[in-house]
Amino acid sequence: MSDHVESDAHAENTQSCHVHIVPVKVLVGVFLALVVLTVITVEAAKYDTGALDVIVSMAIATVKASLVVFIFMHLWYDKPLNKLAFFFSIVFAAFFLCMILLDSHAYDNYVKGFTEDKTPEFLVKEPEAAAPAAAPAAATDAKPAADTKAAPAEKPADEKKPAASEKPETDKKTTPETIDKTDSK
Amino acid sequence: MNTAATTTTDEHADSHDHEHHDPRLAHHFDSHQQQFDTGKLGIWIFLVTEVLFFSGLFGFYAVYRSLHPEVFLYASQFLDTTLGAANTVVLLFSSLTMAWGVRCAQLGQSRGLLVCLVTTLACAAIFLGVKSFEYTEKAHHHLLPGRAYQSPEHHDAAAHATAADGETAAAAKEAEAAEASVHGDHGDESLFEKTKHTLSYMTTVLWGVIVLSGIAFGLLFKNPNKKTLATIAGCVLVSAIGMQLGAFSSIGYHQLGHAEKPTDEEIELAETVPAEYAKQKEKIPEPMLARTFFSVYFCMTGVHAIHIIGGMIAISWLIVRTVHGAFTTYYFGAVDFVGLYWHLVDLIWIYLFPLLYLIN
Amino acid sequence: MQMKLFIPELLANTVAGFWFPSQGSTVAESVDSVYFFILWVCTFFFVLIVGLMLLFMVKYRHRPGVEAEKTVTHNLTLELSWSVIPTLLTIVMFWIGFTSYLDMRTPPAASYQIDVVAKKWVWAFKYPNGWIESELHIPLDENVTLTMASDDVIHSLWIPAFRTKMDVVPGRYTQEWFKAIPPSDEDGPVKYPLEYPLMCSEYCGTKHSEMVTKVVVHETRGDFDKWLQNAADIHKNKTPIEAGEYFYKSRGCILCHSLDGSIIKGPSFKGLFGSERTFADGTTGIANENYIRQSILEPQAKVVANFPPVMPTFKGQLTDQDITAIIRFIEAQK
Amino acid sequence: MATVVDSSNPKSDFPIQYRELNYLNCTKGWKSWFFTLDHKRIGIMYLIGVTVAFFLGGLFAVLLRTELLSPEKMFLSADGYNQMFTLHGAIMTFLVIIPGVPAAIGNIILPVMLGAKDVAFPRMNLGSFYLWMAGAAFFLAALALGGLDTGWTFYTPYSVTTGTAVRTALLGVFILGFSSIFTGLNFIVTIHTMRPPGMTWFKMPLFLWALYATALIQVLATPVLGITGLLLIVEKTFEIGIFDPRLGGDPVLFQHFFWFYSHPAVYVMILPAMGVISEVIAVHSRKHIFGYRFIAYSSIAIAVFGFLVWGHHMFVSGQSKVVAVVFSAITFSVSIPSAIKVFNWLTTMYKGSIRFTTAMCYALAFLFIFSIGGLTGLFLATLATDIHLHDTYFVVAHFHYVMMGSSLVGLFAAVHHWWPKMTGKMFNEFWGRIACLGVFLGFNLTFFPQFLLGTRGMPRRYYTYLPEFQNLHVMSTCGAYLLGLSSALMAATLIYSVYRGKLAPANPWGGASLEWQCSSPPPHNNFDHPPLAGDPYVMESVVYNEEIGGYVPVECQGANKGSVTASGDNEA
Structure with a gap:
């Protein structure tokens, strides 16, 4: 297939450039195939096949991608070097993905264990707690803490409630601004 | 071996002294074939970097999906599959016209090339139009990445979640009452309407752009000295019309699901939860990290959209050069290279579509 | 562990003081052994390389009239040997490192x-x-x-x-x-x-x-x-103020809060108790027991103006008794 | 002085020594520099930029070392110290070492060595230089906007929570990444498509092999850094929860992303230096390089293996045990190609005629330093010892031996080796060698004590330390001063030569590769005709000529054997 590229490399005339030209029929055919595959993948997704789901849709996507790469991008007719380049990019990307997946799954137990113990604290209160100036968050959290422990000397966290209850609406609306403020710091 | 062949020019070295009058051949190349092969290798290596660039995003996707499948299962139902599929087909079609354009360029058919390029540009614009509708809709449902995300589960209550959280029962009731009144106040301006409004601002701007660039195009069209400007105006015109088309058709599609005048119930629905979700019979409980999906979604489609915009600029540049008659049968590298880039952008969408929209 | 056979154990121990702090745990011994094994291999190669380099520098230095001698430009046996021998050595290194790593990283059941x-x-x-x-x-x-x-x-x-x-x-x-x-x-x-x-x-x-x-x-x-x-039993053994001082020093308060009025990262404790505080959001309040308690458990709730909101929470790390002691300690800082 | 041969007379006996017109003086004015597409001018601009950045980074280093003279605070605040080591690291890696040999020296030398008129994409080349400038500007902006205190590694969640100019710096890194990608892309394409007749892959000088391998890494790894930086910016701005554990993100994932680029980047730094050493040792020993193919293959092997080992930065990071073991095993594979190279260089010197020119002195220093740097890597690849040594001064010493000692000494060797070619002037060998000695001694004095510090228990990035470490720290600081002074002396010697140096002959050292066949400095287009390339290491093909003060091709020595023009092709 590389004939097309090389055949006239020695031509006297420098004003020539030989490449493979894909016929219109093939182009249109590929496009139709791609559309059909798109429809198939949408339909296939409607059936719940469990773990197979991802595999099927990725397989179809890969078929589509190969059509695009080999025909639309002429890789089929291209030089071996360009094929190699593209191939290696996929290989390296795949290696990268495999390693990070392998790793994140190997420590998955730790993460899950942690999630059960701790994350609720972070996530549940998170919309307020992370915005630095959100006073009500602190107030609401302080209360359960104080209640659960039999605080001996003083019971402090209860007095400041009224202030908090007025705030909610303004608080919500200012969320974007508070984010901005955190950023600009 | 190929490279050796293309550089074997020493026997003609003397004749080469005079070849540099050819403005299409850079001074450091010996032949057009060499120039083309060089560029082709260059663009392929650039595509390699693009693949690895996106591999980071796909890695991020893969890790989170494999660790929290429930998040993806839950959140992907908020994406409109039909719009996604339509966009896929539009992008595939643009790939076809681009490939066709490359063919025209190789055969020296500059009229055909022009038509193909303009069609590609228009398709890209339509894609962006649909995308902007999707983004607007997500934004109005607060299905946004990071802090801006609000759970769709208690969407209408969400605005007052902070209040309801830490209060005594009485205060909470009070808040709910307040919320109800708030609800009433804004009842006539439902989210459904708001989405349309935002889009209508966008379409107004687009109409302005269409009119202005149309006028510019019309004025400059006949003037041979202003060819470049006229072509740029034309490209802007095509892009704006394309986007308008995309946005309108997705609004139209979205309204098809509702009655001509939406009933109160429908407004209620549209306001509280996204349409796709409202249809759901059995509701999946919302997982904790649901927002991560929208981080993934916006990062991936956002970076992809930026690539689309880059491609549109490159295609416009090709159109300008085509109008100037820059491409010939032995000099069409630029078209081929932009084409390769465009196909890669298409390729990435081919994977993004099932990964984001088709999770069951 | 089983790879200890390789290692000149005696030698390792005498030099250990030069390279390492004293061995305080069971793993220290095996880590040091691995270290010294690699060290001796490396020393051998380093001496070899630098020795040859110096030898050649002297012997083949440029002298007038003496040209470089043409020698073979490659020798497969030689090159393979210096590819394969290091490979084998690195496999050994990997193996001993790997086995003692597993020892170090697998916590025993009873601990x-x-x-x-x-x-x-x-x-x-x-x-x-x-x-x-x-x-x-x-x-x-x-x-x-x-x-x-x-x-x-x-x-x-x-x-x-x-x-x-x-x-x-x-x-x-x-x-x-x-x-x-x-x-x-x-x-x-x-x-x-x-x-x-x-x-x-x-x-x-x-x-x-x-x-x-x-x-x-x-x-x-x-x-x-x-x-x-x-x-x-700190609260039994010490007065609240003493206990508070202990917590102040051991829990990291001392890193940001001084006792002499100077400002490190947070406000000084000197004269803090009972004073009026102005917060970042403009409100004011008295630094009483409740305020201090809240600041310890929910530090971001009320941040004093002009100070960064950087204090970590101590929730779950101090009991109420501890907090009371700290409050008494702060109170004592007039 | 030597005869000046006019380039207009191709029948003259000797190659052109001094052209009237060369790339430096063919056009004038700042525009001719700032908009130039000439690879040599771009390379010179890179070299200047890199030098400025080097002295800036060096200044930070000297300040850091001064602060560490005492175990307690001296004159920097803790935050000031943290910002300074961060900027020292970031500037030295991203602005100095990564572009040092490839972008500066490579740009000037690669096309000439290939007998090409320019790189494949001259405009992209200029673009990459401006991207470098923009990246540098972002770094300076980060410095002005409150500094940066994350360490050059930007580990999350610290980088997400800190209030310093992380985003600005990350944008700088992103931009610099693209600068690096474009340079790499250009080199790969140039080497593939623009080799002259006769230059097959295995007749390429080894420097080109090294640059090729480097470029592969730049192209394959840097995009991942780009996306990592981008994601971190997005994370910091919108709190999307990828890397931030408070939002359910995974900080270890960030480390994977980061090291997927940054470990190969270490080879971007060292491989070109290795290529330089292959050239310098062969030329200054007047010997054919030994084991050409092994050196060439080992460059590629390092590039490929370099991708597979990033996890060894994460042995204690909470990465899973399985992955740690896999990465440890692969890591050792990188040491083999490096060992091969060192032995081949040594054998090249065998029975040579070694001239202790400044460039050769640097190459010998490289051998010494790189041996230590490479061998100490074994301790860090071994799982058990790395647990103890990770994040200590041992690591600091190790990577300075490799990145500073080897890469920068390689850069110095390259600068001295090709200085006559770049500027057309000879520098003063005496002062050059003195500076080299100073660099060598200063370097070892600075970093050898740090190995001991590390094993004895001194963590890195510490602003105050236990008093028992003070002696070693003081030694180290003294070394740093010597190193700084010697580098300044080197720069002074070189800059002095530009104004007062002797004119350089085309081939002062007797190299046989193509760049020595065109005049010094080369003309705008390098070669009028594509030259014929032979084996670049047949040193017998050139002989010393008293009259010229440099080497000339053998054919030119005897009269009437046909003349050879500067561009090296034979005219009958």
Whole structure:
């Protein structure tokens, strides 16, 4: 297939450039195939096949991608070097993905264990707690803490409630601004 | 071996002294074939970097999906599959016209090339139009990445979640009452309407752009000295019309699901939860990290959209050069290279579509 | 462990003092052995390379009239041999490193559990009876497993004498274990309890280099238990102000709050109690018991104006009694 | 002085020594520099930029070392110290070492060595230089906007929570990444498509092999850094929860992303230096390089293996045990190609005629330093010892031996080796060698004590330390001063030569590769005709000529054997 590229490399005339030209029929055919595959993948997704789901849709996507790469991008007719380049990019990307997946799954137990113990604290209160100036968050959290422990000397966290209850609406609306403020710091 | 062949020019070295009058051949190349092969290798290596660039995003996707499948299962139902599929087909079609354009360029058919390029540009614009509708809709449902995300589960209550959280029962009731009144106040301006409004601002701007660039195009069209400007105006015109088309058709599609005048119930629905979700019979409980999906979604489609915009600029540049008659049968590298880039952008969408929209 | 055969053990131990702090744990010995094995291999190659280089520099230096001699430009046997021999050596290195790594990273089933919470820039070691201490106390000759979590950024718990280190990563638990051994008594009798430095080795911000504390190794389990009991009874043994001072020093308050009125990162404790505070949001309040308690448990709730909201929470790390003691201590700082 | 041969007379006996017109003086004015597409001018601009950045980074280093004279605070605040080591690291890696040999020296030398008129994409080349400038500007902006205190590694969640100019710096890194990608892309394409007749892959000088391998890494790894930086910016701005554990993100994932680029980047730094050493040792020993193919293959092997080992930065990070073991095993594979190279260089010197020119002195220093740097890597690849040594001064010493000691000494060797070619002037060998000695001694004095510090228990990035470490720290600081002074002396010697140096002959050292066949400095287009390339290491093909003060091709020595023009092709 590389004939097309090389055949006239020695031509006297420098004003020539030989490449493979894909016929219109093939182009249109590929496009139709791609559309059909798109429809198939949408339909296939409607059936719940469990773990197979991802595999099927990725397989179809890969078929589509190969059509695009080999025909639309002429890789089929291209030089071996360009094929190699593209191939290696996929290989390296795949290696990268495999390693990070392998790793994140190997420590998955730790993460899950942690999630059960701790994350609720972070996530549940998170919309307020992370915005630095959100006073009500602190107030609401302080209360359960104080209640659960039999605080001996003083019971402090209860007095400041009224202030908090007025705030909610303004608080919500200012969320974007508070984010901005955190950023600009 | 190929490279050796293309550089074997020493026997003609003397004749080469005079070849540099050819403005299409850079001074450091010996032949057009060499120039083309060089560029082709260059663009392929650039595509390699693009693949690895996106591999980071796909890695991020893969890790989170494999660790929290429930998040993806839950959140992907908020994406409109039909719009996604339509966009896929539009992008595939643009790939076809681009490939066709490359063919025209190789055969020296500059009229055909022009038509193909303009069609590609228009398709890209339509894609962006649909995308902007999707983004607007997500934004109005607060299905946004990071802090801006609000759970769709208690969407209408969400605005007052902070209040309801830490209060005594009485205060909470009070808040709910307040919320109800708030609800009433804004009842006539439902989210459904708001989405349309935002889009209508966008379409107004687009109409302005269409009119202005149309006028510019019309004025400059006949003037041979202003060819470049006229072509740029034309490209802007095509892009704006394309986007308008995309946005309108997705609004139209979205309204098809509702009655001509939406009933109160429908407004209620549209306001509280996204349409796709409202249809759901059995509701999946919302997982904790649901927002991560929208981080993934916006990062991936956002970076992809930026690539689309880059491609549109490159295609416009090709159109300008085509109008100037820059491409010939032995000099069409630029078209081929932009084409390769465009196909890669298409390729990435081919994977993004099932990964984001088709999770069951 | 089984690879010890390879290692010139005697030699290793005499030089160890030059390279390493004394060996304080069971793993230290195997780590040092691996280290010295690699060290000797490396020394051999280094001497070989530099020796040849110097030899050639002298012998084949440019002299007038003497041209370079034409020699072969490649020799497959030679080149293969210096590819294959290092390969074999590295396989050995990998293997011994791998086996002792597994020893270091697999906590034994029966071990004493201590929970660790790291935060900027203090360590909190929580013993099974609930007592929290900023120094790590352990009994000699007993397996100890640390289960670590971080409150803010990544830290790393390193005890050079034990040759072990593990990052403390927010959002998950990590583990580290060791078994302290008695040090060699070459330099006279060993005095108990032993003390070794313990530090944070993952960069964690401003006072990263002050996140250093110590490991205290008690000679017997009995000594350790006695210490723990004594420490946990702080409120019995000390007045509230003394206890408060202890918490002030050991829980990291001292890093940001001075007692002499100077400003480190947060407001000074001097004259704090009962004074009027202006907060970042413009409101004001009196620094009374409630305020101080809230500041300890929910530091971001009321941040005094012009101070950064950087204080970590101490929720779950101080009991109410502890907090009361701290309040009394602050009260005493007139 | 030597005869000046006019380039207009191709029948003259000797190659052109001094052209009237060369790339430096063919056009004038700042525009001719700032908009130039000439690879040599771009390379010179890179070299200047890199030098400025080097002295800036060096200044930070000297300040850091001064602060460490005392175990307590001296004159920097803790935050000041943290910002300074961060900027020292970031500037030295991203602005100095990564572009040092490839972008500066490579740009000037690669096309000439290939007998090409320019790189494949001259405009992209200029673009990459401007991207470098923009990246540098972002770094300076970060410095002005409150500094940067994350360490050059930007570990999350610290980088997400800190209030310093992380985003600005990350944008700088992103931009610099693209600068690096474009340079790499250009080199790969140039080497593939623009080799002259006769230059097959295995007749390429080894420097080109090294640059090729480097370019592969730049192209394959840098995009991942780009996306990592981008994601971190997005994370910091919108709190999307990828890397931030408070929002359910995974900080260890960030480390994977980061090291997937940054470990290969270490080879971007060292491989070109290795290529330089292959050239310098062969030329200055007047010997054919030994084991050409092994050196060439080992460059590629390092590039490929370099991708597979990033996890060894994460042995204690909470990465899973399985992955740690896999990465440890692969890591050792990188040491083999490096060992092969060192032995081949040594054998090249065997029975040579070694001239202790400044460039050769640097190459010998490289051998010494790289041996230590490479061998100490074994301790860090071994799981058990790395647990103890990770994040200590041992690591600091190790990577300075490799990145500073080897890469920068390689850069110095390259600068001295090709200085006559770049500027057309000879520098003063005496002062050059003195500076080299100073660099060598200063370097070892600075970093050898740090190995001991590390094993004895001194963590890195510590602003105050236990008093027992003070002696070693003081030694180290003294070394740093010597190193700084010697580098300044080197720069002074070189800059002095530009104004007062002797004119350089085309081939002062007797190299046989193509760049020595065109005049010094080369003309604008390098070669009028594509030259014929032979084996670049047949040193017998050139002989010393008293009259010229440099080497000339053998054919020119005897009269009437046909003349050879500067561009090296034979005219009958």
